Amino acid sequence: MNELVAVIDIGSTYTKGALFSPAGDGLEVRGQGVCPTTREDLGEGFFRVLGELARTAPGGAAVGDFPVRFSSSAKGGLRIAAVGLVPDLTLQVARLAAWSAGGKIVGDSSYRLTAERMKGLLEGDPDILLFVGGTEGGHEKYILANAEIVAASPFAGTVVYAGNSAVGPRVLEILRDKRTVPADNVMPQIGVVSTDSARGAIQRIFLDTIVHGRGLDRVREFCGSDPKPTPLAVFDLVSLISRSRADWDDFCVVDPGGATTDFYSTGEAFRGAEGVLLKGIREPRVKRTVEGDLGLRVGAESLLAEAEEFLREETENRPFSFEALKDHAAAMTAGPSKGPGGPRELEMDRLLCEAAAATAVLRHAGSLEAVFYPAGRVFIQQGKDLRPCRRLIGTGGFLSRHEMGDGLRRAFSRARSRVRGEKIPLIPEDFRFYRDTLHLFPLLGSLVDDFPREAAACALSHLTEETRTSE
Amino acid sequence: MKKRNIVLGVIGFDCHAVGNKILEMFFAREGFGVTNLGVMVSQEEFIDAAIETDAGAILVSSLYGHGLIDCRGLREKCVERGLEDILLYVGGNLVVGKTPFPEVEGKFREMGYDRVFSPDVDLSEVAAFLRMDLDERTGRRH
Known part of the structure; x- marks a missing residue:
């Protein structure tokens, strides 16, 4: 039955799935299933829907007979705080990068980040801090000062640094006690948007730190693949x-x-x-x-x-x-x-x-x-x-x-x-x-x-x- | 050594694009890191770009005669936004009519521009001033 492939999406309210089979240049929908998301153990709902899909398969199929891909809404969205320099330039590009990675902006800050402002960002309970600023070979001063503020804060998530790469090593050094992932500058030149690398970094963090627990590891092991944020x-x-x-x-x-x-x-x-x-x-x-x-x-x-x-x-x-x-x-x-x-x-x-x-x-x-x-x-x-x-x-x-x-x-x-x-x-x-x-x-x-x-x-x-x- | 960055543009509602392109090519060839904002650039855009690129100078062009109004207040806004050290150059047909250039220069100097150029200036002269002024500012900062 290798012509079948199932996909299940674990949403915040419902877990839903469908079974597809390639037909010509497209895919045919062979079955659908849904159940309320089981918040304590996400795997329970997942396997319930999977069983339903197997039962609706044409000619019958057993769970395990077909590959399964899955996505997860990650507790209603990846929570990202954005720290940039000029509001209409690097900060706006940071927002675009976060949204395109499937994230949700829970707070942002421009120019100099103060300890007070940092506290405000943490109230949004971010999983990721997307830290940008400066074009390539451009601004350095506020970026280094802002890194010190982040370093001194109790933020326990991951920092993605996607600002001026000239100070990248110094920023990572200042943030050595935090979890950090470097990415390419989101705005290498004035007005130029380059978010692919930051998106990739956010997706890796989603996989490494956010989708563990609550039964998701079992689902991952079964599927043999990683989920995408919905x-x-x-x-x-x-x-x-x-x-x-x-x-x-x-x-x-x-x-x-x-x-x-x-x-x-x-x-x-x-x-x-x-x-x-x-x-x-x-x-x-x-x-x-x-x-x-x-x-x-x-x-x-x-x-x-x-x-x-x-x-x-x-x-x-x-x-x-x-x-x-x-x-x-x-x-x-x-x-x-x-x-x-x-x-x-x-x-x-x-x-x-x-x-x-x-x-x-x-x-x-x-x-x-x-x-x-x-x-x-x-x-x-x-x-x-x-x-x-x-x-x-x-x-x-x-x-x-x-x-x-x-x-x-x-x-x-x-x-x-x-x-x-x-x-x-x-x-x-x-x-x-x-x-x-x-x-x-x-x-x-x-x-x-x-x-x-x-x-x-x-x-x-x-x-x-x-x-x-x-x- | 870090490339010396500058920001260029034609201020106000001025659409004269040709000279602006020439300036961009010239200063890039002279080894500056050039951010060219093109035509019809507002004071805010100049400052935003100068912050992100850590520019040492903003080179403002004005060719349609409204330079006095468009350029007024840029120095003060730069100071407000934390660019107290930035060099401001201005050049072009800065005023309408036949005002003698030294008078024009005096007015723009009063408004906080470090150098004022007439439309027939030799660009290599501007580049030489720019290097000298940037060196001086860098020296002062250390």
């Missing part, structure tokens, strides 16, 4: 699709989860045009952001606070009041394992999902500002231009199950018109909406190395395009 699996799949499929070189993916909302985009950040100038860093082709304050369950109350204005306006045209939505969000935050109750709760969840996606895309996308001067007008672009993206994919527990295309299109267009001031947000203007109905994205992300062509084809062939009902 968001990295999705990131890898998104990169693979945009790299290998000419007709899918620019698209976005949104995943509004219970605690966070993830947003991915592919395509050139800046396409250049007559009279448009890019300022600041050139963001990468494949970009991920994660919003730790936008969620549909445990993150619902903070989402409500972040998107209050949007939600107040929207509830004027809905069969429920803003106050009722507020009560719903509070209940969701208090008891996040509850699914949607009746149809009224579902309507509220849909609105929360629109708010989460619209807020996330505004934060992910760059902006364009018109500047007038004696000889005419120019546009200054900052960040990434998502306007050419004509496709949006919805994945995750909520979007894989609910038709939301019209709602998201409306929410994006409202978001665009609600932004005040001179800056135009560069979010997708019009898009076709596709749903990852079987919720395969996190699973196929674990197959990008073994079955690159097939995984990309399978992901796309299982998308359901929603027809527009409005406009």
